[in-house]
Amino acid sequence: MKRTRVPLFSAFFMIYIFVSGGSFGIEEMVASSGPGLTLLLLLVLPIIWALPMALIASELGSALPDSGGFYVWTRRGLGRFWGFQAGWWWSLALLVDTSLYIVLSATYLQNQLGFSDAVYFGLCWSIIAVFTVVNILGIRVVAIGSSLFAILIISPFLVLAGIGLANWQFNPFVPLTPPDTDLLGNDGALILGLSIGMWMYSGYESMSTLAGEIEEPQRIIPKALMLALPFVALMYLLPTAASLAAYGQWELFSVDGGDGHVSFVDIGRALGGTALGHALLASAVLGNLALYLDYMASGARPLKALAQDGLLPRSLAKTSNRFGTPVAAITVIAVCNAVLVIGPFQSLVIIDVLLMVTSYALIFCAAVTLRITEPTLERPFRIPGGLPTLIALVLPAVCLIGFMIWITLTDRSVTAWGLSTFELFGMHTGWYGMAGLLAILSGPLLYPIFRVTNKRG
Numbered sequence: 001m002k003r004t005r006v007p008l009f010s011a012f013f014m015i016y017i018f019v020s021g022g023s024f025g026i027e028e029m030v031a032s033s034g035p036g037l038t039l040l041l042l043l044v045l046p047i048i049w050a051l052p053m054a055l056i057a058s059e060l061g062s063a064l065p066d067s068g069g070f071y072v073w074t075r076r077g078l079g080r081f082w083g084f085q086a087g088w089w090w091s092l093a094l095l096v097d098t099s100l101y102i103v104l105s106a107t108y109l110q111n112q113l114g115f116s117d118a119v120y121f122g123l124c125w126s127i128i129a130v131f132t133v134v135n136i137l138g139i140r141v142v143a144i145g146s147s148l149f150a151i152l153i154i155s156p157f158l159v160l161a162g163i164g165l166a167n168w169q170f171n172p173f174v175p176l177t178p179p180d181t182d183l184l185g186n187d188g189a190l191i192l193g194l195s196i197g198m199w200m201y202s203g204y205e206s207m208s209t210l211a212g213e214i215e216e217p218q219r220i221i222p223k224a225l226m227l228a229l230p231f232v233a234l235m236y237l238l239p240t241a242a243s244l245a246a247y248g249q250w251e252l253f254s255v256d257g258g259d260g261h262v263s264f265v266d267i268g269r270a271l272g273g274t275a276l277g278h279a280l281l282a283s284a285v286l287g288n289l290a291l292y293l294d295y296m297a298s299g300a301r302p303l304k305a306l307a308q309d310g311l312l313p314r315s316l317a318k319t320s321n322r323f324g325t326p327v328a329a330i331t332v333i334a335v336c337n338a339v340l341v342i343g344p345f346q347s348l349v350i351i352d353v354l355l356m357v358t359s360y361a362l363i364f365c366a367a368v369t370l371r372i373t374e375p376t377l378e379r380p381f382r383i384p385g386g387l388p389t390l391i392a393l394v395l396p397a398v399c400l401i402g403f404m405i406w407i408t409l410t411d412r413s414v415t416a417w418g419l420s421t422f423e424l425f426g427m428h429t430g431w432y433g434m435a436g437l438l439a440i441l442s443g444p445l446l447y448p449i450f451r452v453t454n455k456r457g
Helices: 007-018 026-033 033-063 068-080 082-114 117-137 138-168 189-200 205-212 216-249 266-271 273-307 327-340 348-375 386-409 416-421 430-456
Strands: none
Touching: 007 138, 007 216, 007 273, 026 033, 026 138, 026 189, 026 216, 033 068, 033 189, 033 205, 033 216, 033 348, 068 082, 068 205, 068 273, 068 348, 082 117, 082 273, 082 327, 082 348, 082 430, 117 138, 117 205, 117 266, 138 216, 138 266, 138 273, 189 348, 189 386, 205 216, 205 430, 216 266, 266 273, 273 327, 273 348, 348 386, 348 430
């Protein structure tokens, strides 16, 4: 793999996109959990959920700066079997994620411009084709595109935050939760807020998969991660608090807007005029396009690493001689996306994030295990405080993962994992929990099959 110089600010913007890609989605958190609890969760989750992954990605990414990222860490810490599970589960989730970003971008435009379904699918496939070419051209091109996207995404939200704070009228923390809402029970305000918030603060491990193609990844990636962590939190917190303080009417907040509801686009239009509303709409479209661009790059590298280890068809390990990019894995992701955009697959988001957080649990376990089994491993970035501190750091995040998996698998009626973005409020998650369990079990079932098949090949 060819190594490319990626400036710190480009890596910072790429991580911002991996995690956030804009602040859309928080509107549903406000309406379901209440303004006060939403703001508190936006302050707390970066510490107990995002910080552990960002620090572990910095430590292990600096110690093992290899293409494949977290898959390499998990394989080294927990063995080939669990390494495969982490890579497989994360890759399955990513295929759904990347397809959703295309669908959301095209849907935003279709709702505004009113074009036909034929044009809609043509647009989806055109996006896939263009971004496939960009990814094949290399990380440098992806980094440049990500930086441009990020600046265009962030700017309207900074304007919204400034106008909202300048027109402060209401206490954004009141009420703490919606009236007559149970905090902890079924459909509880806390459960709803946690599910959406965890989804929105995930993705800090993604940059690690590109470490094998970046010059000085031990220096660049940890610095970019530590800069991105507070910035993402501020870019969630400031526009939300400013909108609540200036606009009020928290109970009307909704991602989609319309029918008496308001999104950040509508709030921006009301506070800053038509121009700000259009800019925020463009931010929504660009945010999803940027997420697709970066996650196609990130998702191809674990597939290539798995193929190199004989745990997926070896043809997936093919690399472009000219550009040094995993062209076969990128093409597979593009083909899967082209198929998935055809069907109504949005309900797979529960399964998607269930798979992702399960792989997160393995990453946390691998970090602790490597501290025990390889204490002398050179770690240019090292989480201070020793093993007890590391365990204390990851324990709250692991408990959150267990709590949310339990909710999903026990058919507690919640708006889980940000499904509100796709208009699935009120849906019972038991069926999806069962499907998610089957998706998780596919990893242990396929592991021996892939090993035997590739050995014979």
